Amino acid sequence: MGQDNCIFCKIANGEIPARTLYEDEQFRVILDQGPATKGHALILPKAHYRDLFELPEELAGDVMKLAKKMIIKMREKFKCEGFNLVQNNGDLAGQTVFHFHLHLIPRYGADGQKIGWKPQEVTPEELEEVRAQFAD
Ligand code: AMP
Numbered sequence: 720m721g722q723d724n725c726i727f728c729k730i731a732n733g734e735i736p737a738r739t740l741y742e743d744e745q746f747r748v749i750l751d752q753g754p755a756t757k758g759h760a761l762i763l764p765k766a767h768y769r770d771l772f773e774l775p776e777e778l779a780g781d782v783m784k785l786a787k788k789m790i791i792k793m794r795e796k797f798k799c800e801g802f803n804l805v806q807n808n809g810d811l812a813g814q815t816v817f818h819f820h821l822h823l824i825p826r827y828g829a830d831g832q833k834i835g836w837k838p839q840e841v842t843p844e845e846l847e848e849v850r851a852q853f854a855d
């Protein structure tokens with residue numbers, strides 16, 4: 720199921736070396752080479768799916784189960800205080816490698832990182848319009 724020229728296919732399937740924290744039949748968890756913080760890791764399915772839209776539902780569930788297992792162990796080992804889970808879909812959303820991956824980002828006091836967004840002002844009417852658009 721590897722896709723030619725996909726770096727994460729090659730890493731997940733062991734053709735290109737990476738710092739592996741965990742591996743099983745379905746997944747490899749590696750250290751990000753440009754970490755936001757110490758221990759920043761990526762869950763990679765071994766099979767190629769571009770993003771969450773393509774990822775089969777069952778595998779999506781397995782990703783989150785593995786994320787839970789991983790952050791419990793990482794918290795113990797790295798002594799971090801919190802975690803951000805980040806998952807980008809599409810280049811507009813900041814995805815740069817088009818093989819599904821989930822970022823596990825340990826957070827430490829005063830780690831100097833800011834992961835998030837700028838909250839926008841919105842009126843109750845605007846919120847209602849969005850809700851109605853989705854419900855249509
Ligand atoms: P995203 O922007 O969500 O697509 O994230 C891609 C992430 O993959 C970035 O945080 C990169 O630092 C990381 N990355 C890219 N290539 C490698 C690699 N060969 N080994 C480890 N991490 C990588």
Ligand code: ZN
Pocket residue numbers: 721722725726727728729766767768817818
């Ligand atoms: Zn791939």
